[in-house]
Amino acid sequence: MKLWLAPLHGITNYMFRNTLCRYFAGIDFIITPFLPVQEKAKLNVKNWKDVWPKNNALRPVIPQLMGNQPAHFVDTMNVLHDTYGYESFNWNIGCPVSQVVHRKRGCGIMPFADRVEEVVKTVCAQTPFRFSLKMRLGLHHPDEGLHILERMNNYPLDFIVIHPRLGKQMYEGTPDLKAFDHFYNTTNHKIIYSGDIFTMEDYRRLQQHYPKIEDWMLGRGLLRDPFLAEELKGMETGDRQRRFIRYYQLWVEEMRTARGEMGTLHSLKELWHYYRYLCHLDDTELRQLLRINTLEEFLSESLRHIENQG
Ligand SMILES: Cc1cc2nc3c(=O)[nH]c(=O)nc-3n(C[C@H](O)[C@H](O)[C@H](O)COP(=O)(O)O)c2cc1C
Missing domain, CATH: 3.20.20.70 (Aldolase class I)
Structure with a gap:
């Protein structure tokens, strides 16, 4: 396969x-x-x-x-x-x-x-x-x-x-x-x-x-x-939450270097239409997250969702 x-x-x-x-x-x-x-x-x-x-x-x-x-x-x-x-x-x-x-x-x-x-x-x-x-x-x-x-x-x-x-x-x-x-x-x-x-x-x-x-x-x-x-592929996924957080933070850092704060925030908002499933966000929680307008606040709020439910 x-x-x-x-x-x-x-x-x-x-x-x-x-x-x-x-x-x-x-x-x-x-x-x-x-x-x-x-x-x-x-x-x-x-x-x-x-x-x-x-x-x-x-x-x-x-x-x-x-x-x-x-x-x-x-x-x-x-x-x-x-x-x-x-x-x-x-x-x-x-x-x-x-x-x-x-x-x-x-x-x-x-x-x-x-x-x-x-x-x-x-x-x-x-x-x-x-x-x-x-x-x-x-x-x-x-x-x-x-x-x-x-x-x-x-x-x-x-x-x-x-x-x-x-x-x-x-x-x-x-x-x-x-x-x-x-x-x-x-x-x-x-x-x-x-x-x-x-x-x-x-x-x-x-x-x-x-x-x-x-x-x-x-x-x-x-x-x-x-x-x-x-x-x-039947692979062992290990500690999913820890791995996801490392991945998420690394991606944000790369994006921030390449696209700046607002570009990163924009891309993150797009991705959270998908990550909401991983973190079990309902419509209201997603709407609240997407209303945030600074990268710093978005990061801390989204990490909170990952830590709570990821
Ligand atoms: C946001 C978005 C962008 C896409 N961009 C492309 C693209 O550039 N080229 C392409 O062939 N298909 C594109 N697709 C289609 C996907 O490659 C894929 O065939 C489709 O989403 C169905 O597969 P999935 O259900 O696994 O997502 C896009 C789909 C989405 C949702």
């Missing part, structure tokens, strides 16, 4: 990934949050700290790309290879955010199977790199994704990550496993499953239903419970 850290734009940046991998075991591979492809003349990858090799030394990392122009993919992959040595790239055709979808990017490209195929065909013909997709079931209907999968059987993709929701669902409702059954039976490619693995029971149920899948991606489940990857 292999475990992948999901790309979570705005959350799983290199600082988050490195702190997580230093303090918790179990994650084997990482896909970065998406980066925009561009034509060569417009690319400035020197600024893309998230893919600097020195920021990605702890696990194998695959840069994720977003776009819809075949030539831009070729240019961006070549530049990332020449500058940083990357040889494997992932294409995001699953992002459901409306500004992205309107520009026929992310999940917005899924109704246009011809364009998807054109990008994949061009990349496979014009670059020597490994290429993979991360997709949803479709934007409006699972037929869109099935149609893409059928065509992809003709290309040497590395793997396909599938999140079994439609774009219009965003992250609401539950993954549609009935539809995913068809995807599972349609593709020749290695599938990485992504979606709503929050507990060992979730994982076991999926694993029994999809015995051919060996690669599982953890996103919000790992945010809610950073011990999840260790648990799924």
Whole structure:
């Protein structure tokens, strides 16, 4: 069994990934949050700290790309290879955010199977790199994704990550496993499953239903419970509270150095939408925590929650 850290734009940046991998075991591979492809003349990858090799030394990392122009993919992959040595790239055709979808990017490209195929065909013909997709079931209907999968059987993709929701669902409702059954039976490619693995029971149920899948991606489940990857692999988690506090404090220090007090406070507030589960905060307690406006007060109050209930 292999475990992948999901790309979570705005959350799983290199600082988050490195702190997580230093303090918790179990994650084997990482896909970065998406980066925009561009034509060569417009690319400035020197600024893309998230893919600097020195920021990605702890696990194998695959840069994720977003776009819809075949030539831009070729240019961006070549530049990332020449500058940083990357040889494997992932294409995001699953992002459901409306500004992205309107520009026929992310999940917005899924109704246009011809364009998807054109990008994949061009990349496979014009670059020597490994290429993979991360997709949803479709934007409006699972037929869109099935149609893409059928065509992809003709290309040497590395793997396909599938999140079994439609774009219009965003992250609401539950993954549609009935539809995913068809995807599972349609593709020749290695599938990485992504979606709503929050507990060992979730994982076991999926694993029994999809015995051919060996690669599982953890996103919000790992945010809610950073011990999840260790648990799924049957590792001993030890003194969870002590380990979590050390991890939390280290991450805050790294963020404070890189982003300052307010940037850190902003990111912490985002994370506490997930850590609330670890610390069993009800809605009122979460609201009170999120109302705090200084980093110092937020830290002492959040540590109190961790110590009380973590
Ligand atoms: C805040 C947030 C940001 C995300 N950013 C990305 C992204 O940059 N690229 C991507 O392919 N998927 C992105 N996703 C989707 C996740 O990678 C994952 O497929 C999805 O959350 C389902 O898995 P989970 O239930 O384990 O979180 C994002 C999801 C969330 C909630």
